[in-house]
Amino acid sequence: MPEAAFAQTARATIGDSEFDRDTAVTRRAPGVYDTELSAGWIIINAVNGGYLLAVLGRALADALPHGDPFSVSAHYLTASRPGPAVVRTDVVRAGRSLSTGTASLFQYDDEGQEIERIRVLASYGDLDALADDVRTTAEPPSLPPMDQCFGPQDAPAPIPGSSAIADRLMLKLDPATLGWALGAPSGKGEMRSWFGLADGRDADPLSLLLAVDALPPTAFEIGLSGWVPTVELTVHVRCRPAPGPLRVSITTRNLAGGFLEEDAEVWDSADRLVAQSRQLASVRLG
Template identity: 50%
Template sequence: MIAEYDRHLAATPAGEGRYDVEVPAGWAVGGGINGGFLLSLMVNALRDALPAMPDPLATSAHFLSASVPGPAQVVVGVRREGGSVATADVELVQGGVTRIAATVTCGDLDRFAARGSASDRSLAEPLALPPIEECFASADAPDEVKAFVAMLGRFDLRLDPAHAGWGGGTPGGTGVVQSWWRLDDGREPDVVSLLTAVDVLPPVTFDLGLPGWAPTIELTAYVRARPAPGWLRIRHATKQLAGGLFEEDCEVWDSADRLVAQSRQLALVPRPMPS
């Protein structure tokens, strides 16, 4: 049986680098569709255009306008293909309007892993979270929150209580949100889903007492390795909120304690949640 997530990512070739897709309402958050899921949708189409280099090593995306549920097209323009990487411009077009413009550099993570050498090292400490059963489950969110954030029905999110005081009206003020995460249907993580993962947590501004939808202006994501099966651990953090903007840095760790994805995005200070 095909997992719901994969059905939502489906892309049909339409010729001349175009792919027909359907933007699902189930990934809505506030007034738009989750940006990380949309990047996964775009990259899934790009993989068809570049089958020998299927992995999105580096993605830089500009969010030009909010996408809505319904038909859309992914438009792929390969700029360079050869050697160990390929680079392409990828756009999500809906109603004749470009919603997202991205540049993606792809390669084969298996080939890069085979180049491992004595110089390989990680200076990052694996993300430590409380046991899953001690964390706050997204399934227990109030009905009004689930209505505002429809994508909560697509996965299992378990928030670290140490950075989730905002759920009870007492934000911690640390600018950090971190959680366990996995897709529904027992669907294991892969490189495409990592682009969803880097944008799936509540904005870090919740922990600063500013709840609501925070529209992304630009997001850059790096996929560093194929994730092992099992839960992912995700941490978002910010150091600067000023002038109506904030940055959000993300780390994604897999069940084998490897840093498998990183991202940074610039976003607008959230719009208020509906009362």
């Protein structure tokens, strides 16, 4: 599906979409926000880490004097569940061009004790105020046209690890990185895909926090299966994305001791590198 066709099918808009509603936070007191984690963003039995990062990112955008995430680093402490949650933020520094803050998301466990799920340290600024000079050796990933790529809906049987989140995303994966779905993983640790939200909402800086963690794990293409929980995820947002589908490329070069890294790049329809990330994740070996 070419970019023009993607634009024609767009229905939701930024600020009025399922993603916006499901990442909404309500200020209870200065720095304290109530939210409801939606069951629509589940991977296996846990809430997707990129979705969670967008929830905390929205709270920080309200708490800090700057509204755009520049660098967001998250440590995932315990698996989050759909349902009520509280985000507590703290302004560490409010500068002229950058502000830094922390945020933690809390839920109650089965014994009724409050438990911290995720802790974030982030710097925010104004993406529109950045200089427009670009000096880079980075190149957009080479992807076949959308109509030559495949999503979860194209699989003859449910893809291992797929779940509710797949219905909320527009994923069209490069066939060259889909060997795992056919029982023949390449062993290269690569995943590439066209990316968007299923309701047609265009990308913004907050949804980029989701995009870096929304593809199937590169561990699948290495030949592993099962849950690959995130330990730590750092995202750098480089500029505000242009309308249209994104391209996401993720690579893993080293798996050791039951942990692997995933390096992601997100490119927009104007061939700009709009986000980068590095993630440490644990895998089940054997």
